[in-house]
Amino acid sequence: MYPIIDFRPGVWRGVRALVLGLLVCVACAALTAARAQPAPAAAPAPFGLFPSVAAPGDPVWLTGSSGRAETGTIWVGGHPARLSRDPTSGWLTFTVPKTAAPGPQPVGGQAPPARGAAVLTVLPPGMAVEDVVLYVNPGAADDIRQQYVGRLKRLLDGCQRRCPQQLTAAIERLTSQVPFPELQPLGTAVPEPVTGRPGVRRLPAFRSPGPATPLLTMPGGNAAFRLEPLRSPAVVAGRSAGFCTQMAGLLRSASQGVPTGQVISLLTLLFAGDLSVDPTTAGHPYQTAIPYHNEQPRTVVETVLGIRQGSGAGVTIHVLDTASPTADDFTMDTPVLYYDLPPVANRPYHGRVVGEIAQAVAPDATVTLRQVCTLPGRAPGDCSTLETVNALCAVAQEARQGGRHVVNLSLGGAYPTLGLKLALREVAAVGVPTVASYGNRDDCVGHAPGDQCHHYPADWSDEFVTGMVPGSPTMLLSVAGWDIRDELQEFATYNRAVVIPWAQTPLPSVQAPGEFWSGGLPYFGTSFAAPVVSGVLAGWMSCRPGIPVVPLVTTPHQNPLASVVNACP
Missing domain, CATH: 2.60.40 (Immunoglobulin-like)
Incomplete structure (x- = not known):
């Protein structure tokens, strides 16, 4: 897990506030200019x-x-x-x-x-050698299974004495010792239909990019391997455009020591267009001053945001995290430092507290908990790619039956997990917004000038905007934390963007309070700001159509959610 930064009050507050204010102004001005002018075309990479x-x-x-x-x-x-x-x-x-x-x-x-x-x-630390998740277009599943070994052998033949020995060895291990996995449909059973509500503006559903010709180009431009894509009549007729209709399975390559990156790149090369690959780890539930000591979350949001009632009736908030309806096995393995309190060791829970905060903001909403992190056989806090994708596909299936829904993802990581992005597109296409944590400063610790600091899915927020008109709502909100201390009330110092210049880090799409207490323990960071926005969206959707525009407000002491709280009469 990542270390938690100690943000104790000090004499440098004024300097920090000035620096952060300048960063915010520069970043917003740069973003506005970038959006106003078309970006020049980049020259192709020379290699x-x-x-x-x-x-x-x-x-x-x-x-x-x-x-x-x-x-x-x-x-x-x-x-x-x-x-x-x-x-x-x-x-x-x-x-x-x-x-x-x-x-x-x-x-x-x-x-x-x-x-x-x-x-x-x-790849982030700990993901160098792990099993991978395969997503297979159902129409091509039988052909891929039958041709898996054969195509690997053809690639191996083409690479003998022409490819690096380490690459040849990886192909050999995949060919002889890693069998193709059993595949299961994505998603789970759909609950009974509920009444729907019109008015949600929808993104187009995912469309498969289609097959491509696999090609490994050697130095000098010669192809070491070229193979036509799958084009049999059965495959062409059975291809599906929807991501959540695909099949998935775990390829057990870690036991043979094949580097994760080579497995992903090799299998994508062999079956381009009909098979996609991800690591099995989808990220972590990141966490990271004593304002409102031991106050209930409801008191905090009422005082700080001015929420009057926040109904959420008829809306389901799906919290995909460390908690199930009956348990939350997560324990923070790094002592939590919060203001001048003694370090809190072995602090329990994450998803359960996220659900409590969402419920406090939208007391009449239905909050459901699905455990996708801290599962048996995984490292503490690690989130499963396949479980997260399955959960999102299940939400999409439920939303097609009707009702109003919000997804909360207080998790993320630096790897741009393909299945996560495509499943989120499916969710957005049926009118369901997703709220994602922006990421904390420990995401960027150790980065050098020139590095880019990522936290997905939050960094895809701009790709989920629903229209070309400036100010159109996004179906994927990236939530940063708002410092709720009376003397500051500004962009919180635990946010990711304060470590390296914002030019290397995408902006969030909204701020929200991210500091709460539960069971006498502090919980703070962007993980706990995200469910505030999930609850606010539920309150809006309980009485108004569509998804609201939630602007990024960075002015100190100005309520960042003023335009969307108290949407109902």
Whole structure:
């Protein structure tokens, strides 16, 4: 888990407030200018990378270019790596720096890499070697199962004495020792239908990108492997456009020590368009001053936001987190430091408290808890990719039957999990908004200038805007924390954006109070700001159609949710 930062009051408050205010102004001005003018087209990357996903310490090879020097320095975000020539294949290679920041990072020959550089998705710590989740288009499932070993063997034949030895060894292990998994449909059973309500503006449903021709390009432009996509009549007739109609299963590659990034890149190459791959870990429920000591969450939101009633009647808030309806097995394994209190060791719960906060804001809403994190066999706090995707698909299925729904995701990580994004598109397409935590400053600790600090799904917020008109609502809200102390009431110092310049970190879409007490213990961070917004949305949706516009308000002492609280008469 990540360390919790101690934010004790001190003499530097005034300086910090000034710096944060300048950051906010600069960031908002830059964002406005960027949206007002079309971005210039980026030049194509001068080389490719294989694999395109790798962990710190993994090898990566440059492909598609032969004119580079034998050695030199290449930059992964703000971190240098040495180029060398692979002795077996002659490919240029580098090792991902141990200090490389997780998530998509630009790769180039200068620091920081220029716009248009190649992009390497760096796996977060602990995900270097783990099983992967496969999503398979149901129409292609039988063909992929039958051709899995055969295509691997063809790739292996093409790579003999032409590809790096480490890559060849990984293909050999996948071919002979990692069988194709059993597949199950995504989603779960749908509850009884409930009455729907019109007026929600909807995004288009996910559409499959379609099959592509797999191609591994060697230095100099020669193809080491080329294979036509699956085009049999049965496959073409059975392809489905909806993501939540796909099949899924776990490929047990970790037991053979095959690097996660190589498995993802190789299987995507072999079955492009009909098979997608993710790591099994989808992120963590991140957590991170003594205002409102021991007050109930309802008192805090009434006092700070001025909420009068906050009904939420007829709306279901789906909390996907560490808690089930009967238990929450999560325990914080790092002492929690909160103002001048003694460190709180072994603080329990996460999802249960998130649900309590949502219920406090929308007392008449139905709050459902589904455990997708801290499951048996997983590290404490780790969230399951497949469980999270299944839960989102189940919400989409329920919403198709009717009713009004909100999803709360107080979790996230640096890896842009494909299945999570596609499942969220399905949820948005049936009119269900999702509220995601923006991420805390410990996401960005250790980053260097030139690194990009990511927290998904929150960083996809701009991709879920429902219209082209400025100010259109987004179906995926990224929630930062608001410092609720009377003397500050501004962007909280535990937010992710305060560690490195905002130019490297996407802006949140809204702020909300993120500091609460439960059972005599403090809970604070963007995880606990997100359910405030989930409750506010439920209050709106209980009496008004559609999804409200929730602007990002960064003015100190100005209620950031004033335009949407108390929506009902």
